[in-house]
Amino acid sequence: MNPSLKLALLVLIALEVSFAQVWSVNVALIVVSLGLMLINHIPWRRLLWLTLVPLFFAGTLVWSLMLRGNASPHFLIVLFTRMFVYVYMGGWFTLTTKPLWLTRSLEQNAKLPSKFAYGFLAAFNLMPKIQAEVATVRAAALMRGEVLHVWSPRLYFKVILAAMNWSDQLAAAMTSHGFVEDAPRTHALTVPLVARDWWLFGISLLLVQVGLFVGLP
Amino acid sequence: MATVTVHALTYTYPKQARPVLDRLSGTFPAGKFSLLTGVSGGGKSTLLKLIAGLLPNDEPASITFDDQPLSAIAPGQRASTVAMLFQEPSTQFTMDTVENELRFALENQQVPATEIPRRSDAALAFVGITPLKHRKLMQLSGGEQQKVALAIIVAMDSDVILLDEPFASIDPPTRLVLLEKLVALCTKRGKTIILADHDLSGYQQWVDHLAVLADGQLHLLSTAETQTRFAAFTPQRLQLTHVQLPNDQLTVCLRGTQLGLTHGDRQLLTPQNLKFYAHRTTLITGPNGSGKSTLFKALVRLGRYQGHIAYRDTDIKKIHKRHYARQVGLMFQAASAQFLNVTVAEELALSQKYGNSTYFTSTRIQQLLQQLNLAGRDDRVLYSLSSGQQKKLQLLCMLIMAPAVLLLDEPLKGLDYASIQAVMHILTTVQRDLNLTLILISHQLSGLNDLVDLHLQLADHQLTYQGVRT
Amino acid sequence: MKRWHIRDIILVTIIAFFMGVIFWAIGPVYTILQAALAPVGLSPLANELVIGIWVMAGPLAGFVIRIPGSATLGELLGAVVEMFLGGMWGASTLISGVLQGFGSELGFIFTGYKRYGWFTLALSALTTTVVTFTWDLFRNGYAAYHLPLLLLLVCVRFVSVFLFGGVLTKLINNLLVRAHVLKN
Numbered sequence: 001m002n003p004s005l006k007l008a009l010l011v012l013i014a015l016e017v018s019f020a021q022v023w024s025v026n027v028a029l030i031v032v033s034l035g036l037m038l039i040n041h042i043p044w045r046r047l048l049w050l051t052l053v054p055l056f057f058a059g060t061l062v063w064s065l066m067l068r069g070n071a072s073p074h075f076l077i078v079l080f081t082r083m084f085v086y087v088y089m090g091g092w093f094t095l096t097t098k099p100l101w102l103t104r105s106l107e108q109n110a111k112l113p114s115k116f117a118y119g120f121l122a123a124f125n126l127m128p129k130i131q132a133e134v135a136t137v138r139a140a141a142l143m144r145g146e147v148l149h150v151w152s153p154r155l156y157f158k159v160i161l162a163a164m165n166w167s168d169q170l171a172a173a174m175t176s177h178g179f180v181e182d183a184p185r186t187h188a189l190t191v192p193l194v195a196r197d198w199w200l201f202g203i204s205l206l207l208v209q210v211g212l213f214v215g216l217p
Numbered sequence: 218m219a220t221v222t223v224h225a226l227t228y229t230y231p232k233q234a235r236p237v238l239d240r241l242s243g244t245f246p247a248g249k250f251s252l253l254t255g256v257s258g259g260g261k262s263t264l265l266k267l268i269a270g271l272l273p274n275d276e277p278a279s280i281t282f283d284d285q286p287l288s289a290i291a292p293g294q295r296a297s298t299v300a301m302l303f304q305e306p307s308t309q310f311t312m313d314t315v316e317n318e319l320r321f322a323l324e325n326q327q328v329p330a331t332e333i334p335r336r337s338d339a340a341l342a343f344v345g346i347t348p349l350k351h352r353k354l355m356q357l358s359g360g361e362q363q364k365v366a367l368a369i370i371v372a373m374d375s376d377v378i379l380l381d382e383p384f385a386s387i388d389p390p391t392r393l394v395l396l397e398k399l400v401a402l403c404t405k406r407g408k409t410i411i412l413a414d415h416d417l418s419g420y421q422q423w424v425d426h427l428a429v430l431a432d433g434q435l436h437l438l439s440t441a442e443t444q445t446r447f448a449a450f451t452p453q454r455l456q457l458t459h460v461q462l463p464n465d466q467l468t469v470c471l472r473g474t475q476l477g478l479t480h481g482d483r484q485l486l487t488p489q490n491l492k493f494y495a496h497r498t499t500l501i502t503g504p505n506g507s508g509k510s511t512l513f514k515a516l517v518r519l520g521r522y523q524g525h526i527a528y529r530d531t532d533i534k535k536i537h538k539r540h541y542a543r544q545v546g547l548m549f550q551a552a553s554a555q556f557l558n559v560t561v562a563e564e565l566a567l568s569q570k571y572g573n574s575t576y577f578t579s580t581r582i583q584q585l586l587q588q589l590n591l592a593g594r595d596d597r598v599l600y601s602l603s604s605g606q607q608k609k610l611q612l613l614c615m616l617i618m619a620p621a622v623l624l625l626d627e628p629l630k631g632l633d634y635a636s637i638q639a640v641m642h643i644l645t646t647v648q649r650d651l652n653l654t655l656i657l658i659s660h661q662l663s664g665l666n667d668l669v670d671l672h673l674q675l676a677d678h679q680l681t682y683q684g685v686r687t
Numbered sequence: 688m689k690r691w692h693i694r695d696i697i698l699v700t701i702i703a704f705f706m707g708v709i710f711w712a713i714g715p716v717y718t719i720l721q722a723a724l725a726p727v728g729l730s731p732l733a734n735e736l737v738i739g740i741w742v743m744a745g746p747l748a749g750f751v752i753r754i755p756g757s758a759t760l761g762e763l764l765g766a767v768v769e770m771f772l773g774g775m776w777g778a779s780t781l782i783s784g785v786l787q788g789f790g791s792e793l794g795f796i797f798t799g800y801k802r803y804g805w806f807t808l809a810l811s812a813l814t815t816t817v818v819t820f821t822w823d824l825f826r827n828g829y830a831a832y833h834l835p836l837l838l839l840l841v842c843v844r845f846v847s848v849f850l851f852g853g854v855l856t857k858l859i860n861n862l863l864v865r866a867h868v869l870k871n
Contacts, residue, residue, distance in 0.1 A: 014778040018826045054777075060721055060730035061827060067728030071831035079828045090770050090777025099771060100313060118321070119696030120764070122311040123704065125355055129307070130705050134712075139519050140555055142542035144618060145571025150709055150740060151851075153858035154557050157866075160751060160859070161553070161600070163701040164868060166308055171694035172271045173309035177318075178296030178325030178373060181693055188320040188333045232867065559865045598866055 002197040003097050003105040009201055010093050013208055017085050023074070025211040026081035033088035040096055050091045058083035074217070099124065105191040115181045122170045133162050218407040219282045219298065219376040221245040221268060223435070226279040228263055228272070232601070237263050239433030245377075245411050247283075250403045251437075252420050253413040255430035257631035258604050261413040262304075264430065265379045268411070269301045282377060293327050300375035304382040306362035310354045315341070315365050318354060322369050340372035344398055356481045359506055360391030367395060371402070378402065380412040388506035396423045415631075418452040455502065455662045460672045462684045463494060470495035470529060470622055470654050471516060471545070477523035478511050485511055487678045488524055493622075498648060498655040498668050503675030509658045510550060512680075513624045517547045528622075543571075546620035550627045552607035553600065555614065561602075562595035564614055573619035576651060585613055588639050604631045612640060616647050622654040629661035637664050644668055689754045699748050699757055703764035706744035707772070710765075713740060729836075731829070735843040739851030741765075742819065745791030746811050746852040750860045751869065755792075755800055758811075762788025779826060783819070790818030791852060803871070808857055812849040820844060 001009075017026065037047065058080045065071045065079070100121065107117040137158040141148045148155040222244050229236040237260040245251050253261050266272045268280055270287040277288040282298050290298055303309045312318040319337040328336065341347045346364050354362065363383055370378055378399070384392045400423055402408040411428070414420070426443040429436045438446060469492045477488035485508030493499060501509050514520035518533060518541065526533045533541055549555050558564045565582065586592040589609045599607065612628055628644075629637050641664050648655055648668070659665065672683040720733035748761025766784025770777065794811025820841050824830045829837065863869040 010778050011781055015782055018779065018782065018822075050777075056718075057721070060725040063725060064728040064730045065828060065831055068833055068836050069828075069831040070833065071828060075828060075831060082826075085777075086779040087777035090780070093778065094771050100317070115691065115693050116696055118311050119693050120700050121313075123697045123700030125310060125313065126308075126701060127704055128355060130701060131708055134705070134708055135519060136549075136554055137557075139517060139542065139547075140549070141557055142539055143517075143546045143620070144557065144567055144614070145543065146557065146567070147539065150713055151855060153855060153862055156705075156747070156855075156859045157862040158557065159705055160702065160747075160863060161866070161868065163698055163705065167694050167697040167701060169303065169305060169308040170311070170697050171692075172266070172269075172301075173303060174311055174693060175271055176269060176296065176301040176303075176309070177311065177322040177369060178293070178300075179311070179321075179693070180292035180295070180325070183292045183325075184327060185324045186327045186330055186333075188324055188330050190330075559862060600866055600868075 001200055002109060002191065002193045003102040004110045005193070005197050005201045006093060006097060007102065007106075009204055010089055012205060014086060014089065016208065016212065017082055020212050021075060021078045022212050022216050023077045023081050024216040025208065026078065026085050028211060029085045029208075030081065030088050033085070033092045036092045037088070037095055040092075042091070042095055046091070046095075050087050054083040054087045101191065104187075104189065105193075108187060108191050109193045113182065114179075114185060118174065118179065122174060123167075126166055126170075129166070130159070130163075133159055218247040219409055220247040221299075221377055221409060221411070222281045222284070223264075223268070224279050224281070226264075226267065226274075226276075228260075228267060228274070230263075236433060238267075241430075241433060241435050243428065243435035243437050245409060245428070245437075246425075247409050248403060248407040249425040250400060250410045250412070250423065251426055251428050252417075252424040253411055253428045253430060254415065254417060256633070257415050259430050260433065261415070261430055262381050264435075265301060265381050265411065265413055268377070269299050269379055270295065271301070293325070296322070296326055296373050297375055299377040299379065300370045300373055301379040301381065302363065302366045302370060302383050304385050306359040306366070306386065307355065309366055310362075312354070314351060314353055315346075315357075315368075316350050318365065319369060319372055322373055326373060336372050340368045343371050344368040345394065358387075358480060358483055360387035363387055363395060364391065367398060375408070377409045377411070380410070382414055383412065384414070384505065386505055389504050391506075392419070399423070417447065417450050421447040453662045456666055457500070457669055457672055458666055458685060460500075460669060460683065460685055462682055463492065463671065467494040467497065469493070472527045472530070473524060474527070475524035476515075476526060478508050478515060479521075479523070480508070480511060484678060486675075486680065489679060491680055493654070493656060494671060495621075495654045496652050497670040498657070499671040499673055500665060500669040501656065501658050501673045501675060501680070502662075507675050508678075509675060510626055512675075513547055513626055513656075513658065516624060517542070517545055519547075543618075544620055545622040545624070546615055546618055547624045548611060548615045548626060548628055550630070552604070552611040555611045556599045556607075559598055560595065561591070561597050561599060561610060564599060564610065565617070568614045568617035572617040573651065576619065577617045582613075582617070585643060588643060589613065589636070590639070605633065605636055608632060609636060609640065612643075616643070619647075619651055619653065622656065625655060625657040625659075627658055627660060629659055629664075632661070637661065641665070641668060691754055691756075695752050695754060695757070699752050699761050700764050702748050702751060703744050703761045704768055706740075706747070706761075707765050707768045710741055710769070711772070713737060731827070731832075731840055732843060735840050736847055738819070738844055739847035739849070742787045742791065742815055742848055743851045743856065745788045745815065746794070746808060746856045747859065749791060749795050749811070750803060750856055751863065753800060753803065755795075758792040758795060759785065759788035762791065783822065783826075786822050787815060787819050790815035793818070803860070805853075805857060808853040809849065812845065812853045815848050815852060816841065816845040 062076050062080050103117045103121055106112040107114050137155055138148050224242050226238055226241045227236050228238040255261055267274055277286045310318050312321050320333055323333045341350055344364050344367050399410055403410055426440055427438045427446055471493040473491035475488040476491050478486040503509055511520060515522035556564055591609055608631060645668050673680050674683050717737050721730050724730045724733050744765045745758040745762040749758035763784040766780040770780045791811045793814035794807055797810055798807045864871050
């Protein structure tokens with residue numbers, strides 16, 4: 001499925017599920033997402049992680065509501081299953097979508113300005129540098145006798161200074177590689193958006209609507 | 218072929234009073250390899266960025282390519298007019314892999330999709346890095362990244378190629394390959410090349426002429442003048458007349474057991490046993506990119522390593538981080554990495570608060586500031602100081618902390634002659650007075666003789682102590 | 688009004704990732720807090736205590752990159768990263784990201800992107816609390832809690848958002864202003 005449409009489908013369903021109170025639809029969505037993850041050969045460790053995390057958080061949430069709230073059992077089941085819908089659908093999406101392909105699709109199919117698409121991608125590469133910078137700042141502080149915590153302004157100050165430097169360097173490098181904001185570009189690889197994508201998108205959304213509004217529990 | 222003409226170019230950095238480039242004029246001839254030289258902080262990078270159109274220029278007509286200012290060239294054609302290769306290898310890419318970065322650059326030039334693979338492959342083959350095509354850029358070494366950066370410029374077919382200290386952190390073999398390719402681009406494809414470097418060593422046989430940037434002015438030397446200048450230039454030699462080989466009388470302070478270092482999948486240091494000795498000054502030398510800074514990072518627990526490192530016979534991983542950081546300190550290569558505050562006074566105050574305050578009294582610190590020509594700058598913002606001033610202040614801050622072991626990564630980088638003399642004097646005095654252990658990495662070799670007791674050389678992935686050379 | 692340039696886009700993304708790294712680092716604290724409070728049925732309190740750090744990307748981006756939309760974009764990008772890292776909220780992270788970012792953005796919108804001081808930060812903390820709490824009334828079923836607990840939750844959330852998104856952000860901003868990289 002086309003990544004942009006897949007993203008739209010994901011967000012729309014997640015939004016609807018957040019307000020709807022139909023646990024049977026939640027269960028159906030969980031089963032479908034689980035099936036899709038299994039078809040796409042999800043590593044079992046990842047699946048375990050995706051199951052244990054919501055189990056823990058949904059468990060504590062439901063328990064707190066039982067102790068300190070007046071929610072009906074039906075609502076508790078809805079909340080419990082909702083958490084799994086979020087995580088399993090998110091898991092299916094991230095498992096089957098490469099960030100680069102999604103960005104290309106957003107640029108080509110969803111007409112996201114290319115400066116946003118490639119600005120994000122350029123920063124993506126810096127992830128390890130950001131982690132290293134945090135470690136360096138903290139080490140530099142320790143050598144001077146200070147411990148920096150998550151609430152120390154100087155930790156953020158130093159990392160933002162470095163970030164400003166990197167963004168200057170990257171912006172210059174992109175210009176040097178011929179990137180001009182809002183100028184037309186060609187595409188070495190085109191992300192297909194075909195009728196089948198629209199059909200899949202439409203039918204999936206329709207099925208969820210039917211499920212939500214025919215009076216299922 | 219394109220001739221780069223600069224005419225009456227003035228550039229002043231925001232919030233600075235004096236212009237860094239002052240009505241600068243000069244011509245870089247088409248199809249020639251020019252070496253742009255001058256002191257650190259003299260404006261070489263600024264000039265290159267202005268030529269590349271990467272800094273705002275109030276008078277675009279002051280820089281022309283075959284009489285055309287960059288602003289008159291269609292956006293899609295600018296990269297095929299001029300492109301730049303940067304000093305920091307890792308922050309010049311947008312995409313994840315080599316192939317994708319090439320695609321990105323060629324898409325920007327609106328090269329038809331069908332032609333992109335052919336041009337990419339040809340460029341990779343030209344630089345000789347076809348096997349890197351599908352590799353992730355962030356997993357490549359600095360030298361490989363610079364080769365990729367050059368391949369992209371080759372693919373874009375840029376007429377003018379600018380390089381800003383491109384060899385600062387890469388190994389000598391890669392430097393040779395890159396220089397060969399650059400000369401080929403000049404002679405076979407008529408490209409105009411301007412390469413900036415503050416150090417003249419190792420360029421004589423490669424470049425056509427020198428362009429000297431001094432006091433905001435540019436002087437282009439003729440071929441004959443260039444040869445005279447190169448002939449008069451003697452590369453620095455390491456002269457250590459009283460280094461000794463380690464003996465039993467010395468105390469070991471840091472001990473590596475089967476210590477190995479890697480960068481990605483590249484082995485920098487093959488596992489070996491290694492000792493550093495207390496109360497002595499050890500100099501580590503070795504080619505760029507061979508792993509000297511990586512070793513320092515490992516010693517202060519900022520990087521991964523194989524084997525074990527012990528400080529006074531305790532594994533450093535078992536020492537509380539806070540405690541260890543006060544015992545073994547690192548003066549980072551980049552001064553800005555050391556600073557934690559905003560102004561000079563704040564930074565010094567932080568060191569005084571936790572440092573050795575009985576030795577470094579306020580009077581002594583004032584004296585040292587005088588010696589370093591830094592006095593009276595208390596309220597200056599650290600990040601607005603020149604790189605030399607930053608370096609000197611950084612050294613002072615770490616000396617005041619007086620850790621038992623102080624690692625110094627290029628403490629003399631970018632300093633002028635007078636500053637080097639002052640710094641060496643201070644280092645020698647403080648080391649002697651406080652009986653510190655100093656371990657330093659330096660490419661600046663002159664003036665080190667009085668300080669250095671032990672010399673450790675990194676060659677062929679092995680560190681070995683050297684005696685006096687005859 | 689200022690437009691988005693490539694440098695700003697890269698910077699906002701780095702800030703979002705950086706906050707992701709910070710949030711990742713305190714993840715264990717959050718989990719322990721959640722587990723410790725769970726037996727007495729106060730696990731949502733863990734959420735409220737640390738939410739300030741999670742929503743900080745918004746005001747921080749809004750202060751550093753003073754372009755309309757920067758707070759929302761900063762927070763949304765943080766959410767995208769979190770989803771790809773396999774965070775515990777999965778697909779709903781994206782919606783939360785937009786809402787949290789928009790919550791902080793409202794503070795800047797109300798002051799016309801002209802004032803960058805305490806008032807804007809306090810306002811932004813308030814709008815963030817209102818918007819995100821309303822969202823949690825639905826998503827996490829907070830509406831079913833007894834009123835006293837609900838009041839406690841909303842107060843703790845405001846304090847957390849104000850301390851991190853307000854006080855800490857302002858202190859960071861002060862340093863950046865003094866270093867001449869930001870205007871006052």
